Amino acid sequence: MSVLSEAVFAYRLRWKRRRLLFRAFRKRRQLCLIVDRTPQISAQDVLLFSTVRNEALRLPFFLDHYRRLGVKHFLIVDNASDDGTVEFLKEQDDVSLWRTTKSYRLSRFGVDWVTWLQIRFGHGHWCLSVDADEILIYPHHQTRSLPALTNWLEQHGHESFGALMLDMYPKGPVGDTTYNPGENPFDTLSWFDGGNYVMQKKSDLQNLWIQGGVRARLFFRDRPKRAPTLGKIPLVKWNRRYAYVSSTHSLLPRRLNHVYDADGGERTSGILLHSKFLNSVVMRSSEEKQRAEHFANSKLYDDYYDALSQNPTLWCEASSELTGWRQLEAMGLMSKGNWV
Numbered sequence: 001m002s003v004l005s006e007a008v009f010a011y012r013l014r015w016k017r018r019r020l021l022f023r024a025f026r027k028r029r030q031l032c033l034i035v036d037r038t039p040q041i042s043a044q045d046v047l048l049f050s051t052v053r054n055e056a057l058r059l060p061f062f063l064d065h066y067r068r069l070g071v072k073h074f075l076i077v078d079n080a081s082d083d084g085t086v087e088f089l090k091e092q093d094d095v096s097l098w099r100t101t102k103s104y105r106l107s108r109f110g111v112d113w114v115t116w117l118q119i120r121f122g123h124g125h126w127c128l129s130v131d132a133d134e135i136l137i138y139p140h141h142q143t144r145s146l147p148a149l150t151n152w153l154e155q156h157g158h159e160s161f162g163a164l165m166l167d168m169y170p171k172g173p174v175g176d177t178t179y180n181p182g183e184n185p186f187d188t189l190s191w192f193d194g195g196n197y198v199m200q201k202k203s204d205l206q207n208l209w210i211q212g213g214v215r216a217r218l219f220f221r222d223r224p225k226r227a228p229t230l231g232k233i234p235l236v237k238w239n240r241r242y243a244y245v246s247s248t249h250s251l252l253p254r255r256l257n258h259v260y261d262a263d264g265g266e267r268t269s270g271i272l273l274h275s276k277f278l279n280s281v282v283m284r285s286s287e288e289k290q291r292a293e294h295f296a297n298s299k300l301y302d303d304y305y306d307a308l309s310q311n312p313t314l315w316c317e318a319s320s321e322l323t324g325w326r327q328l329e330a331m332g333l334m335s336k337g338n339w340v
Contacts, residue, residue, distance in 0.1 A: 009204075017252040020243040024115035027107055031077065031116070034097040035090050038073070038121055045072035046146045048128040049117055051110030053079040055132040056088055057280060060182040062132050063092060069136070070145035071128065075121060077113045079104050111244050122238035126150040129248050130234050130272065135186070136163060137325055138270035139336040146235075152339060153268075154237065160251070161235035162259030163270040164333055166192050167213045168277065168322070175282035175311040185275040186322060193217055194320040194331050197230070207231065207250040207257035214314050219304045232272060233259055261337075268337030271328055277314060285309045 041047065048071045052059070063074065073094050078086050080101045089097050100113065107113050118127060126146070130136060138149060138161075153161060168189035170177045177188045197212035208231045216227035232248045236256060244251050251257055261267040285308035320331070328334045 013252055013254065016245075017241070017243050020245065020252070021115070021119070021241070023108070024112045024119060024243070027102075027112040028116040030100045030102040030107070031098040031113055032100065034078070034086065034099050035095070037094070037096045038075070040094070041073050041121065041125075043124070044147070046070055046126045046128065046150065047072070047122055048074045048130065049076075049114045049122065050074070050130055050132060051077045051079055051104070051113060052081065052085060052132045053104070054081045054083040054085060054284075056081070056084045057179065057181055057278070058132045058185070058275065059085065059088060061184060062135070063095075064182070065135055066128070067094070069141065070147050075114075075117045077110060077117070079110065109247060111247065115243055118238055118242075119240045123240040125238055126235060127238040128235050129244065133275045133278075134165065134234070135273040135275065136234060136270055137273060138163075139268065139325055139329065139334070139339050141270075141325065149339070150235070150237070156338070159237045160233050160256045160259055161268070161270065162208070162231065162233050163235075163272045164197075164210060165230040165232055165272040165274050166328075166333065167215055167230075167274045168192050169214055169314040169319075170277070171313075171315045171319075173311045173313050174277045174308070175279050177279045179278050179280075185278060186273055189275055189277055190322050191315055191319045192322060193318070194333070195318070197333075198224075199231070202250070205245060205250045205252070205257055206254050207233070208260055209249075215304075217316075218312070218314060219307055233257065234272060235270075266335040266337050268339040269335045271325070271334045273322075281308055282311050 048066055075096050076089060078097060078099045086099060089095050104110055114129060168186055169191050170188050171191060179185060179188060193213045196217055197210055199208055199210045202209050209229055210231035211224065211227045211229055213230060216224055220227035229249055233251060233256065234248050236242065242251060259267065259269065285305045325334065329336055
């Protein structure tokens with residue numbers, strides 16, 4: 001790309017970022033404040049932002065995990081839950097809660113709502129943006145807190161931190177397992193696909209586009225380019241002028257997408273353990289197919305939802321059983337880099 005072409009493209013990306021921020025500003029009116037504990041937020045706190053719907057099953061472990069990592073405040077948008085999610089979250093002393101009944105899909109899958117909250121409350125903070133079924137781990141996460149990691153990232157000039165979303169599943173049919181609120185879901189969802197990932201660098205936003213895992217193997221084997229993308233950037237030192245472009249897969253400005261070493265080395269990264277395949281997924285798949293709120297072209301995913309409704313077994317002879325972050329590093333799915 002010529003210097004002139006690059007300048008024109010950079011100009012267009014700046015306008016795209018402004019449009020995304022303006023979208024979030026307009027969507028703020030869709031949010032109804034339920035409980036505001038944001039005055040508790042201190043300048044150095046790590047914050048977590050999320051949009052949830054009917055996640056009363058997952059939230060006790062989710063909150064406890066991130067509290068152990070060092071998250072000090074949770075800013076959550078509830079999208080019309082009816083399973084006790086709102087009642088549970090209202091009781092949590094470190095949660096500020098908003099509610100909306102508007103379309104999840106038309107809010108860019110919740111990103112517009114969260115972006116507004118990040119504009120208001122995230123500026124200057126390290127911010128996690130994750131779903132209730134995403135559990136972040138990183139090298140030494142049992143003994144080194146998120147503030148320790150973010151301090152190290154800042155000392156090395158990094159504003160963002162990348163992670164691979166790893167789909168976890170049980171050994172038998174997904175609907176035949178049991179799970180109770182507060183339990184570690186990965187005691188049951190202890191298996192994953194370890195070696196079928198493909199990766200490319202996107203030329204426009206310069207982020208890594210990663211596909212593979214069990215969903216590519218079973219549900220998208222005839223159309224692998226339609227498989228979900230698994231590369232995410234969940235942790236960012238936020239500025240009110242930043243914006244996610246596509247879920248947490250990419251951001252603007254583009255430099256925030258450089259969570260890899262372009263010179264062939266390894267940069268510290270993490271894993272988002274994905275608990276989508278709890279037993280509840282069998283019942284919820286029919287509902288989500290009818291709602292058509294989770295994908296821009298939901299018809300492409302009808303077969304996916306239908307297959308999940310049939311209580312499939314995702315395990316195969318090539319599946320790997322999770323033993324810890326060192327195993328994932330040895331398999332090349334995450335990296336310790338210079339983080340020691």
